[in-house]
Amino acid sequence: MSRRLRVRPATRPLTGRYTPPGDKSVSHRVAILGGLAAGETSIRGFLDAEDTRATLNAMAHLGAEVEESNGEIRIRGGALKPPSEPLDLGNSGTGMRLLCGMLSGRRELKGNSITLIGDRSLSSRPMGRIIQPLEAMGARIDSEQQHAPLHIVPRALKGIRYSMPVASAQVKSALLLAGLTASGDTVVIEPGPSRDHTERLLPAFGIPVRDGAPGVAVQGGAELRAASIRVPGDLSSAAFVMAAALLVPDSDVALENVGLNPTRDGFLRVIEALGAAPEMTLDSSVGLEPVGQVRVTHQRLRGVEIPAAWVPLAIDEFPILMALAAAAEGRTVIQGAQELRVKESDRIAVMRACLESLGVAVDETPDGAVIDGGAIQGGTVESQGDHRIAMSAAVLGLIARDEVIIEGAEWIRTSYPGFVTDLNELGADLAWVD
Secondary structure, eight states: OEEEEEEOOOOSEEEEEEOOOOOOOHHHHHHHHHOOOOOOOESSSSSOOHHHHHHHHHHHHHTTTEEEEETEEEEEEEEEEOOOOOOOOOHHHHHHHHHHHHHHOOGGGGGGOOOEEEHHHHHHEEEEEOOHHHHTOOOOOOOSOOOSSEEOOOOOOOEEEEEOOSSHHHHHHHHHHHHHHSEEEEEOOOOSSSHHHHHHOOOOGOOOOEEEEEEEEEEEEOOOHHHHHHHOOOOOHHHHHHHHHHSSSOOEOOOOOEEOOGGGGGGHHHHHHTTTEEEEEOOOOBTTBBBEEEEEEEOOOOOOOOOGOOOOEEEEEEHHHHHHHHHHHHHHOOOOOOGGSSSSSSHHHHHHHHHHHHHEHHHEEEEEEEOOOOOOOOOEEEEOOOHHHHHHHHHHHSSSSSOEEEGGGGGGGOOOOHHHHHHHHHHEEEEEEO
């Protein structure tokens, strides 16, 4: 059911302490690895959202035993079994791509055809970027012109050395997961840095990873063993709260247990370039991921040219970064971000439409946008089925001249079901108006 979210301009500062929900990227990966590992894996801090639940449910349909109690998920994994029905990943591109890699070489599933399906948005996203290198390893993946549904027939794989044309943590992780069952080494060479959550997690499950020149490598044949994992807070979710604190006058918000992985700190780099001055304290690592505290206060922002090299480090945060640019003084230039066009929506085009509907001047380019910041007007915006578009528009509504209505805001539940509650507890005024 379509839902509308009403955001009223803030009448007071946003203040208080805030802990973001569990990291979405890490949650997907531990659900898969826990389902593969022999023994019982314990997970705390798992993100309770539709996307991550889809991956966890898929592992349960593949034979993993999943139990939950007192904020802990326990997975008893090991040998997989063929599912009795297609695995529905909903809106989760991460879940579909990683499972495609993981399933391609599973010996215990040989002779079966396993189908991965998703919603209309997921079915429109490109899967050729994983299908092609997996087929080079020997995988058999039938698709609808390299889109879901994907029909995977597991069979013997051979390790390859693959140079990715574009840095992508999802492609890299899919190949590494396939490499666990392949003969020989699987080596993935990136043109630039991408998230390294998979490389950090595999050793915790007993899998050695070679990380360095000429790339990231795993050797096939090793057995995964159960682990105890604590998922850090999601920087991508925390980014919306940080942005709100930056924009609303006199705000002061302290964020705790924030994942500060250096391969995804692009958001922090960009907001500092815009004029923010977040105070960061790195705590001891939670498991294999660095975490810390971040304090954000209201700042006057100025437009900048964002280096293309930062794009892979902040790829999920660009909708909210575009929202910040809309509120900044002067011009912001984004380039090298064509990857945004194949996310849950064409995020360049949809954010342009969103910002223009709120009175912001935007020039869309093939690989980014030029945004001239200014006053934010009220009005109605359409999320186009994209959770990050909806939340970015909501943050801008806090400093708009009139209230902002977001159509299709129910998509927020795919990654951050507690978004409205968390912002309201800090002093915002958001409400569902069905």
